[in-house]
Amino acid sequence: MRNVYVVSGGVSKFTKARPDVTFQPMVKEAYDYILNDLGLTQPQAFELIDGTVCSYFSDHFARQLMAGIMVQDYLGLCPKPSFRVESGGATGGVCFQEAYKQVASGYLDVCLAYGFEKMSHVETWKGNEFIALASDQDFDYPVGGFYSGYYAMMVVRHMHEFGTTPEQLAKVSVKNHRNAFYNPYAQKRLKLTVQEVRDSPMVAYPLTRLDICVMSDGAAAVLLASEAGLEKLRQAGAQLAPAVQVAGIGRGTDAMRMADRPHQDFDQFFARNALPSEQTAETKAYYRELFERGTHYPGVHSFRAGRMASREAYRNAGLSEPLKELDFVELHDAYTSSEIQTYEDMGLCRYGEGGQFVDEGYPFLSGLDYGLELAHPGKLPVNPSGGLIACGHPVGATGLMQAVFALWQLQGTIKKHYGGDGTVQITQAKRGAIHSHAGTGTYVTVSILERK
Amino acid sequence: MIKKLPETLDGSVLFNVPLPADLAGLNELAPIIIKQHYAVDYLHTFGQDSPFFAGLANGKLLGTECPQCGYRYGTPKGHCTQCGARTRWFELPQEGQVHTFTVCYFGSEEFLPDCPFVLALIEWEGVNTLFLTRLLGVDPQAPSLDWVGMPVRARFRRNSKFKPTDVYFVPR
Numbered sequence: 001m002r003n004v005y006v007v008s009g010g011v012s013k014f015t016k017a018r019p020d021v022t023f024q025p026m027v028k029e030a031y032d033y034i035l036n037d038l039g040l041t042q043p044q045a046f047e048l049i050d051g052t053v054c055s056y057f058s059d060h061f062a063r064q065l066m067a068g069i070m071v072q073d074y075l076g077l078c079p080k081p082s083f084r085v086e087s088g089g090a091t092g093g094v095c096f097q098e099a100y101k102q103v104a105s106g107y108l109d110v111c112l113a114y115g116f117e118k119m120s121h122v123e124t125w126k127g128n129e130f131i132a133l134a135s136d137q138d139f140d141y142p143v144g145g146f147y148s149g150y151y152a153m154m155v156v157r158h159m160h161e162f163g164t165t166p167e168q169l170a171k172v173s174v175k176n177h178r179n180a181f182y183n184p185y186a187q188k189r190l191k192l193t194v195q196e197v198r199d200s201p202m203v204a205y206p207l208t209r210l211d212i213c214v215m216s217d218g219a220a221a222v223l224l225a226s227e228a229g230l231e232k233l234r235q236a237g238a239q240l241a242p243a244v245q246v247a248g249i250g251r252g253t254d255a256m257r258m259a260d261r262p263h264q265d266f267d268q269f270f271a272r273n274a275l276p277s278e279q280t281a282e283t284k285a286y287y288r289e290l291f292e293r294g295t296h297y298p299g300v301h302s303f304r305a306g307r308m309a310s311r312e313a314y315r316n317a318g319l320s321e322p323l324k325e326l327d328f329v330e331l332h333d334a335y336t337s338s339e340i341q342t343y344e345d346m347g348l349c350r351y352g353e354g355g356q357f358v359d360e361g362y363p364f365l366s367g368l369d370y371g372l373e374l375a376h377p378g379k380l381p382v383n384p385s386g387g388l389i390a391c392g393h394p395v396g397a398t399g400l401m402q403a404v405f406a407l408w409q410l411q412g413t414i415k416k417h418y419g420g421d422g423t424v425q426i427t428q429a430k431r432g433a434i435h436s437h438a439g440t441g442t443y444v445t446v447s448i449l450e451r452k
Numbered sequence: 453m454i455k456k457l458p459e460t461l462d463g464s465v466l467f468n469v470p471l472p473a474d475l476a477g478l479n480e481l482a483p484i485i486i487k488q489h490y491a492v493d494y495l496h497t498f499g500q501d502s503p504f505f506a507g508l509a510n511g512k513l514l515g516t517e518c519p520q521c522g523y524r525y526g527t528p529k530g531h532c533t534q535c536g537a538r539t540r541w542f543e544l545p546q547e548g549q550v551h552t553f554t555v556c557y558f559g560s561e562e563f564l565p566d567c568p569f570v571l572a573l574i575e576w577e578g579v580n581t582l583f584l585t586r587l588l589g590v591d592p593q594a595p596s597l598d599w600v601g602m603p604v605r606a607r608f609r610r611n612s613k614f615k616p617t618d619v620y621f622v623p624r
Contacts, residue, residue: 019483019485020483021483063488063490123459123461123561125558125559125560125561125564126560126561128558128559128560128561129560129561129562132560137496138498138501138616139501139527139584139616140584142615142616142617143571143584143585143586143616143617144556144559144560144563144566144569144571144586145559145560145562145563146556146558146559146560146563148556148558149554149556149559149571150571152554152556153552153553153554153571153572153573154552156552156553156554156597156600157551157552157600159597160552160597160600201557201558202555202557203556203557203558204554204555204556204557204558205554205555205557205595206595255533257527257584258573258582258584259526259527259573259581259582259583259584260525260527260529260533260581260582261581262580262581263580300551300552300573300582301552
């Protein structure tokens with residue numbers, strides 16, 4: 001496998017509706033951002049880009065099959081090779097990884113990953129229905145198909161197992177909306193209090209409207225290159241920022257129906273799912289006590305796919321202590337609850353301690369006033385961009401948007417790209433993870449990016 | 453107090469729009485947005501899961517079990533995901549308990565008229581997987597974590613609709 005570098009990235013401004021354009025020009029906005037960033041013209045880029053991967057989630061939202069090829073054409077990249085990927089909410093993360101593979105395998109030297117979703121074609125209620133079509137049509141959807149309801153059931157069980165509280169969920173909402181306050185591409189840039197989150201309309205107990213990401217129209221694009229590709233870009237006169245390498249990728253899966261998820265015992269969990277960072281006597285003893293109390297894994301309250309993806313990505317990137325070795329995580333927070341559950345499955349804290357992780361302040365940015373008492377802010381900032389909850393979740397763009405924001409963090413160029421505001425730039429960020437996640441944890445990707 | 457009128461998709465049909473004689477400014481023209489209807493009737497098969505729906509129509513809740521490894525599915529699976537064998541049918545107890553739940557105050561368009569409704573996953577002793585259902589007979593305005601573990605029993609619709617909601621659960 002060859003070394004793969006993230007060269008540049010761009011996003012459209014995420015917003016509730018973009019009736020002014022169809023999907024193709026929206027992707028072109030993200031693509032043109034890259035050309036502008038690199039100082040390349042389209043004729044130059046056409047010579048340099050060997051192929052592309054396209055990401056959009058829903059044929060129902062698009063109401064256009066093969067929308068990918070229409071983007072490829074609009075960008076002026078025909079007849080270069082391309083294909084579309086679809087993996088639910090993780091579509092963007094999978095797209096990033098497939099583009100990585102195109103380059104790592106030696107097939108392409110320069111590969112563009114682009115993605116979009118235009119969700120404003122239908123009313124919110126119909127949109128909820130479209131999203132719920134990504135649940136079992138015979139056994140789940142007809143009972144009351146609604147993803148917020150599915151995630152709410154997961155967190156109710158998490159609360160039952162571990163004592164996680166709605167206030168801990170609300171703190172995640174405060175954090176991500178506040179981080180997004182400084183992100184000009186985000187859809188919802190808000191300063192909130194825990195009380196405001198709890199007082200907003202209840203959608204599915206215990207999740208309120210401010211615990212849940214919003215539908216969005218948006219696009220994102222990322223350019224990846226091999227060392228040979230970097231050289232070609234350099235020779236063409238591209239302005240290259242410090243190189244950021246994809247240090248490793250990982251992916252995992254779980255059953256579509258939550259009802260089908262296994263409830264494994266301690267031995268099965270340790271044999272199949274535990275992370276290297278959990279293989280200490282102290283952690284093992286803590287887990288043994290948890291399981292003896294009746295907890296199982298993953299049940300409906302944890303993401304086995306996220307753990308698999310993390311395990312693979314850490315192994316491939318040579319990490320063993322994610323909490324210490326990562327400087328930030330862009331994490332798929334479709335729900336405040338799933339952010340907390342994912343801390344555990346990424347091994348940022350122990351299983352069951354996601355709520356405390358928030359209370360301690362670990363995932364908050366240090367030096368930013370959230371209006372909360374936090375003992376240790378900035379230990380490992382999660383979603384410095386604002387995440388899905390505040391940036392919006394135009395599904396096919398989301399996983400790529402994370403790659404763009406992570407790239408800017410690692411390049412140290414947040415201020416430049418955020419219109420002169422570097423408030424959320426993490427000083428000396430060296431290594432970050434991006435985590436993309438499909439409905440109730442069916443497909444999950446984790447990719448590790450590293451400044452060279 | 454309502455401060456915003458609801459946005460709906462009914463209204464007039466537009467048959468013509470003005471177009472300026474000078475085409476120079478057309479890139480600034482406001483977008484034309486129209487309603488397009490889309491509806492399909494599918495010939496859907498429940499395939500290997502059909503006996504489950506036949507069971508509901510006869511007041512029985514059916515799961516499957518693996519003859520090889522004994523894994524038992526609270527929601528039927530035609531083949532065992534643990535060992536790969538073809539499963540066989542068995543009758544699930546009509547009494548179980550709530551593994552987890554939520555109350556949906558909003559939802560997908562199809563289910564908006566039902567809001568608020570309670571979703572629950574049902575567990576049974578000795579059955580390895582769960583079953584998603586509606587829970588009735590609890591107050592959706594007063595959800596409580598105490599509902600986890602609640603003993604519940606199945607009830608069946610008299611007139612089957614051949615949906616998993618032909619069965620639902622109520623507190624015992």
